[in-house]
Amino acid sequence: MTNITLSVPTDLHKKMKQFSEVRWSEVARKAIQQRVNDLETLERIASKSKLTEKDAKELADKINKAASKKFLV
Numbered sequence: 001m002t003n004i005t006l007s008v009p010t011d012l013h014k015k016m017k018q019f020s021e022v023r024w025s026e027v028a029r030k031a032i033q034q035r036v037n038d039l040e041t042l043e044r045i046a047s048k049s050k051l052t053e054k055d056a057k058e059l060a061d062k063i064n065k066a067a068s069k070k071f072l073v
Helices: 010-017 024-048 053-072
Strands: none
């Protein structure tokens, strides 16, 4: 297994120390694995998509406008 070094803000580290029973390396390992799984799933979905980048941008713009209207009213 490969080792990595992870930097966290000092205030977060202090909070983590309050829960010394937690295996933080395992928490990080699972979170990284889940993110990799999510990204692989997204890649599989995107590879089958027929949307162009332009189509995706237009769709995103429409969603943003609709969300703005809904939440800013």
